[in-house]
Amino acid sequence: MSPEELTAAIDALLRDHPPATTDPHEFFAARFDAGLAWVWVDPSDGGSNAEPALQGLVEQRLTEAGAPVPGAYNPIGIGMCGPTLLTHGTPEQRARYLRPLYTGEEIWCQLFSEPSAGSDVAGLAARARRDGDDWILDGQKVWTSFAHLSHRGLILARTDPTVPKHNGITAFVVDMHAPGVDVRPLRQLTGDAEFNEVFFDGVRIPDGDRLGDVGAGWRVGTTTLMNERVSLGGAIATREEPGAGLLESYRVAAARGEGNPVRRDQAIQLWIEANVNYLTAVRAAAGGNRGKPGPEGSVLKLTSAEFNQRAAEFQNDLLGPAGALLPAHEMRRPTLPYGSMGIPSTQTTFLRSRANTIEGGTSEILRNILGERVLGLPGDVRVDKGVAWKDVPR
Numbered sequence: 592m593s594p595e596e597l598t599a600a601i602d603a604l605l606r607d608h609p610p611a612t613t614d615p616h617e618f619f620a621a622r623f624d625a626g627l628a629w630v631w632v633d634p635s636d637g638g639s640n641a642e643p644a645l646q647g648l649v650e651q652r653l654t655e656a657g658a659p660v661p662g663a664y665n666p667i668g669i670g671m672c673g674p675t676l677l678t679h680g681t682p683e684q685r686a687r688y689l690r691p692l693y694t695g696e697e698i699w700c701q702l703f704s705e706p707s708a709g710s711d712v713a714g715l716a717a718r719a720r721r722d723g724d725d726w727i728l729d730g731q732k733v734w735t736s737f738a739h740l741s742h743r744g745l746i747l748a749r750t751d752p753t754v755p756k757h758n759g760i761t762a763f764v765v766d767m768h769a770p771g772v773d774v775r776p777l778r779q780l781t782g783d784a785e786f787n788e789v790f791f792d793g794v795r796i797p798d799g800d801r802l803g804d805v806g807a808g809w810r811v812g813t814t815t816l817m818n819e820r821v822s823l824g825g826a827i828a829t830r831e832e833p834g835a836g837l838l839e840s841y842r843v844a845a846a847r848g849e850g851n852p853v854r855r856d857q858a859i860q861l862w863i864e865a866n867v868n869y870l871t872a873v874r875a876a877a878g879g880n881r882g883k884p885g886p887e888g889s890v891l892k893l894t895s896a897e898f899n900q901r902a903a904e905f906q907n908d909l910l911g912p913a914g915a916l917l918p919a920h921e922m923r924r925p926t927l928p929y930g931s932m933g934i935p936s937t938q939t940t941f942l943r944s945r946a947n948t949i950e951g952g953t954s955e956i957l958r959n960i961l962g963e964r965v966l967g968l969p970g971d972v973r974v975d976k977g978v979a980w981k982d983v984p985r
């Protein structure tokens with residue numbers, strides 16, 4: 592599709608489905624069918640075979656028109672599982688899963704981390720054994736965001752323990768409502784239980800829900816993680832007009848007579864960082880749109896997470912002693928879309944920001960990736976290199 596044809600398709604979408612009066616799920620369905628979900632892919636996958644760079648045009652026009660954002664309704668599905676399906680899914684899997692994922696009818700979660708395999712996710716122990724046309728899945732996952740709302744999960748499981756860890760992993764799509772799946776809440780510092788621990792006890796997965804080849808799960812998982820970093824970094828960097836909230840907080844504090852040159856300098860420094868992160872997010876999204884994000888996704892995730900923590904701390908400090916008082920701490924189970932539970936307090940935002948440098952890869956791990964893969968520095972110590980997974984002490 593040419594830019595002119597794409598513009599005409601956007602005009603028609605907005606004319607036939609005015610965002611102000613259309614149910615968001617209906618709007619997403621119409622957007623998918625119009626080839627405006629991921630413009631660079633085939634029409635059957637929600638695209639229009641257009642230049643990837645034109646995705647920015649679609650986002651800009653729809654944002655200006657006040658259209659709902661699919662990522663707010665299915666964050667892990669849109670940010671990570673969708674791009675992974677586009678890259679590794681068979682035509683049947685893409686036809687079955689992409690549209691309901693995009694419309695938010697089927698919420699997705701990402702089942703990678705385990706109690707002993709977070710940073711070292713390739714060391715995971717959940718087992719899938721072949722049984723005729725099915726696989727039988729046993730094991731535990733942890734920190735699974737939105738598992739309590741999910742219909743589908745993208746899971747990595749060990750299918751061959753006799754080879755080195757990266758080679759014995761296979762990726763699957765698991766039905767989160769299948770017999771043997773048990774989702775339990777895990778409470779966070781904020782009091783909310785946004786994530787979960789998930790137990791799998793003899794869960795059957797049809798071989799048709801295997802994503803990629805047997806033993807090729809690490810490649811599938813890497814696609815997910817690279818997209819996660821773009822998605823998380825992008826969300827952090829583009830949450831609002833970059834830095835505007837920081838300046839507003841400072842103005843409010845100054846009006847109370849609590850401004851001073853040091854705090855003003857801090858506010859301006861953070862505003863500059865917010866804008867640098869925003870520009871990096873725009874660059875990373877251009878790569879991410881093609882389903883093949885580059886290292887700038889990891890850079891953005893690293894810098895945005897650390898920036899976000901400093902910004903949240905600054906805003907909380909401006910509250911003075913009130914910053915130490917949490918308005919409420921009951922356990923809530925977050926719902927979607929984002930924002931449906933109300934705007935979190937400054938204190939809660941400060942507490943939630945502590946997770947930013949852990950989720951989606953810790954800052955230490957991202958620095959390792961940058962050092963090794965971007966700067967070409969000597970690698971981290973790896974005592975399990977070339978050793979069969981079953982022979983690695985754990």
Ligand SMILES: Cc1cc2nc3c(=O)[nH]c(=O)nc-3n(C[C@H](O)[C@H](O)[C@H](O)COP(=O)(O)OP(=O)(O)OC[C@H]3O[C@@H](n4cnc5c(N)ncnc54)[C@H](O)[C@@H]3O)c2cc1C
Pocket residue numbers: 700701702703704705706707708709710711733734735736737786946949950951952953954955956959971
């Ligand atoms: C809010 C939130 C949501 C999450 N959602 C999901 C989700 O939906 N799905 C999912 O699968 N996971 C999810 N996670 C899990 C997340 O990916 C892991 O917490 C993360 O990868 C770190 O793993 P870990 O917690 O096991 O810590 P560990 O890996 O045990 O790390 C502990 C500490 O050791 C450091 N460390 C470890 N290895 C190295 C090394 N080689 N070099 C230097 N330092 C090192 C780490 O940086 C960290 O400081 C979520 C986490 C959070 C906080």
